[in-house]
Amino acid sequence: MMKIKKAVISYLIGILLLLALFSYVGIEKIFELLSKFQIIYLIPAISLFLLVLCLNTLNLKIMYTPIKKFGYLFLLKKYTVSWALGAILPSRAGEFSLAYFLKDHVPLGKSTAILVLDKLISLAVLSFFSILATLYFFGFREALHLFLILLSSGILIAFFIFSEKAKNLLKNTLFAAIKHHFAGFSKTLYYYLKKERKLIFVNFTLTLVRLFLQSAIIFVLFLGFGEIVNLTALIYVVSIVAILSLLPLTPNGIGIRQISLVFFLGILGISTTKTASLTLILFVINYSFVLIVLYVAVLKKLFNR
Numbered sequence: 001m002m003k004i005k006k007a008v009i010s011y012l013i014g015i016l017l018l019l020a021l022f023s024y025v026g027i028e029k030i031f032e033l034l035s036k037f038q039i040i041y042l043i044p045a046i047s048l049f050l051l052v053l054c055l056n057t058l059n060l061k062i063m064y065t066p067i068k069k070f071g072y073l074f075l076l077k078k079y080t081v082s083w084a085l086g087a088i089l090p091s092r093a094g095e096f097s098l099a100y101f102l103k104d105h106v107p108l109g110k111s112t113a114i115l116v117l118d119k120l121i122s123l124a125v126l127s128f129f130s131i132l133a134t135l136y137f138f139g140f141r142e143a144l145h146l147f148l149i150l151l152s153s154g155i156l157i158a159f160f161i162f163s164e165k166a167k168n169l170l171k172n173t174l175f176a177a178i179k180h181h182f183a184g185f186s187k188t189l190y191y192y193l194k195k196e197r198k199l200i201f202v203n204f205t206l207t208l209v210r211l212f213l214q215s216a217i218i219f220v221l222f223l224g225f226g227e228i229v230n231l232t233a234l235i236y237v238v239s240i241v242a243i244l245s246l247l248p249l250t251p252n253g254i255g256i257r258q259i260s261l262v263f264f265l266g267i268l269g270i271s272t273t274k275t276a277s278l279t280l281i282l283f284v285i286n287y288s289f290v291l292i293v294l295y296v297a298v299l300k301k302l303f304n305r
Contacts, residue, residue, distance in 0.1 A: 017255025
């Protein structure tokens with residue numbers, strides 16, 4: 001019951017943040033500007049959006065190769081559902097549901113280790129560009145502060161991954177009831193770090209490509225408003241917004257992500273109305289595909305095939 005209450009509260013916070021943003025900017029101004037948006041630019045934007053999903057699948061397919069070789073379309077079906085769940089469930093728990101969907105092929109512990117490593121690589125890339133973003137927007141002192149915060153977080157994460165005492169503490173407290181499901185987690189993680197560094201490098205490279213594509217989506221949508229934005233600056237913005245959206249306040253950073261975009265792009269001189277309108281388009285694109293994926297998964301019973 002407590003978890004349900006927290007989930008409801010997180011959704012309410014996200015909705016309130018969105019309403020506050022759109023009320024501040026002005027609903028009428030947003031819809032007036034949206035009426036002038038050149039719809040033709042939705043084609044490349046949606047194409048890039050789908051390409052990001054396909055690239056994420058390729059990244060995971062490559063990461064799973066030493067354990068299990070999956071067919072690309074098979075993994076794409078499973079991954080897109082876990083992605084859709086991650087967009088609606090609190091605490092990003094849905095993103096790790098892929099381990100459950102693949103449990104008949106890869107043990108939960110091994111699969112979770114691969115997914116955790118994938119997330120850590122993404123976090124490292126975003127952290128690096130977030131520091132550059134802070135340096136770009138605010139200066140050296142603020143960038144140094146962020147670097148120290150992220151470095152401390154990285155050390156803490158490494159401590160819980162590599163320290164036997166820390167791992168045993170987690171196993172016997174937070175994960176005591178489910179620890180038997182995650183046998184092989186540590187061994188798999190250590191194996192990749194020691195023996196599969198080439199795969200980690202490939203993952204790192206594809207993560208950089210994904211970041212570029214995500215920034216390109218925003219670039220293309222701004223063209224629909226007749227606005228040309230520096231792509232390098234967009235990469236910085238997308239990175240730091242992604243880091244901020246990790247705050248466990250709302251599902252998938254709803255509200256936080258949109259307000260952050262308005263704030264940082266405002267520093268670049270882009271009107272709040274344009275950015276708020278763009279965030280609304282992004283929101284509709286994202287959650288339209290979330291609904292489509294979940295519809296297909298439930299009604300066509302993907303997981304029984």
